[in-house]
Amino acid sequence: MSRLKASHRKWLLTQSLFSLALRRNPEDPLSGLTATRFIETAMRLGAASRNTATAYLAELVAYKFLRDIPDVPDKRVRVLEPTEISLEGMRSWFHGHMACLDRLDGGARERTCLADDRIFRLAQPMAADALVEEPLWRDPPETIGHFLWSDLGGMILHDLIARLDSVDRSADRVFAGPVTLVELSDGYQVSATNLKRMFKKAESDGLLGWELPRRRGNLWMSQRFIEDYFIWQSAKFAHLDLAYHQATATLGIVETTVAAA
Structure with missing residues (x-):
């Protein structure tokens, strides 16, 4: 699983993939992660060619990191979702970064996220979308x-x-x-x-x-x-912090303080 972010190109692809998947609306059966949307995103970022992006999706399905969503009304569209193991991996990555931010300023982001998984599901796409467009992060020194x-x-x-x-x-x-x-x-x-x-x-x-x-x-x-x-990493932490605060504000969640816990 760690190899999915082992190179910067794969990091961009994996985060973009999750961003699409976590934005799926159950009321819209064709929303979320589709091969077409992912390939278009990968090519727009310059992270992969059409063939490479297609092969990457096939690899994730083969390793059971992605699976098909059943009963999609349009059989021409393949809608995919992360399996439990890959969701837990991304969730762990996100919480780990929240813990690092907490160590910097004494906050309680990790504790707050652990108490409400909606924060992760809302903040990850926000951060991923921002970072793949952030020149400092997308194009490292x-x-x-x-x-x-x-x-x-x-x-x-x-x-x-x-x-x-x-x-x-x-x-x-x-x-x-x-x-x-x-x-x-x-x-x-x-x-x-x-x-x-x-x-x-x-x-x-x-x-x-x-x-x-x-x-x-x-x-x-x-x-x-x-x-x-350090400067390159700071861009990632800044956008993750911003996404966390945007998500909690959207959800009306008050950060759990360390003292209260």
Whole structure:
């Protein structure tokens, strides 16, 4: 399931797909996620060709992340919906980001969302629609883009950043501890060739490297590399926060305070 957002292209496709699915109106049997709507969205974003988008839908159905909605009145239209496992995966992703925002300002977004699932169902499409149109998020900086546009590269990039215990914003380089390509290859099932290609450009541009020759010892990341990642991530969190507040306002929900809980 994690591979559905492992590259930035798949992130854009998956979020757009859920945005369509969660907007389904039961009173309109042809609303929601259809192959035609998804393909049109993917092509408009430039995230995939018609054939790639079609193959992606087929892959999700094959892995039972999507299923056909039965009894659609027009047999020419294929309407799909997420299965329970994929819904729970997206819900977990959304709640995790709410928890991160809470850690920043002491809010209670996660607690409030857990108490009313309508917030997730309303806010996810709002955030997804905004983010795929947000230039800062849709087109990540070149410094980190080489990872993000690679298959599974997004997971590798997040892993590297997660290894930072703290970040000295005044330092030219920040060390992330010992990292080996063998470890990353085994952990994420990425070929060594693909990994070397990801890292080679970043190394050549002076964005990251190792303290010892032949990629041994502690890995370091440049301040530019880290800052570009943080700024890119800030766009996502900003739109998720806005979508949360728009959803709670629409639903007339008052955020559950931590003190009250």
